[in-house]
Amino acid sequence: MAGRPQIRxxxxxASEVDGTRLAWYSTSxxxxxxxxxxxxxxxxxxxxxxxxxxxARVTDVAEPFEMSLAAVSKHVQxxxxxxxxxxxxxxxxxxxxxxxxxxxxxxxxxxxxxRFWTERLDRLEAFxxxxxxxx
Numbered sequence: 001m002a003g004r005p006q007i008r009x010x011x012x013x014a015s016e017v018d019g020t021r022l023a024w025y026s027t028s029x030x031x032x033x034x035x036x037x038x039x040x041x042x043x044x045x046x047x048x049x050x051x052x053x054x055x056a057r058v059t060d061v062a063e064p065f066e067m068s069l070a071a072v073s074k075h076v077q078x079x080x081x082x083x084x085x086x087x088x089x090x091x092x093x094x095x096x097x098x099x100x101x102x103x104x105x106x107x108x109x110x111x112x113x114x115r116f117w118t119e120r121l122d123r124l125e126a127f128x129x130x131x132x133x134x135x
Contacts, residue, residue: 035083036109039102042082048075051096052084058094 042048047065051072054061062072076096079085083102088095 035102036105038082039084039106042078042084043103043106045075045078047072048079051075051079052098055085055096055098058087058096061096 043052047067050065051061054064058073058076059069061076062069065072076085076087080087083099086097086099088097
């Protein structure tokens with residue numbers, strides 16, 4: 001469709017119903033953000049961020065939190081689904097380790113916006129600096 005931004009992987013469809021042209025947009029092929037979404041949801045919770053800071057045995061991770069081991073385990077499972085934590089088992093002992101690769105994707109995604117806003121703010125600063133100069 002003219003004038004609309006094109007998103008790689010997305011498709012626009014058109015059809016006619018009773019002589020009226022209908023268009024719809026499918027994002028079904030845009031599953032690339034689902035992993036990014038999972039990471040952002042996982043790190044949005046302060047308890048899960050604190051768990052990431054303390055990675056060790058699950059029982060040690062759970063110790064400072066005023067919640068049950070089962071509740072901490074649910075937070076850990078969310079971090080595992082996001083790919084941020086790997087769990088290894090040795091007997092009854094579960095040890096957690098960080099996998100930072102998903103966080104790197106978040107950094108790459110946010111860095112685009114950092115460049116965008118830095119450029120815009122630099123332009124705004126130059127505008128006000130020029131405006132304050134006597135002619």
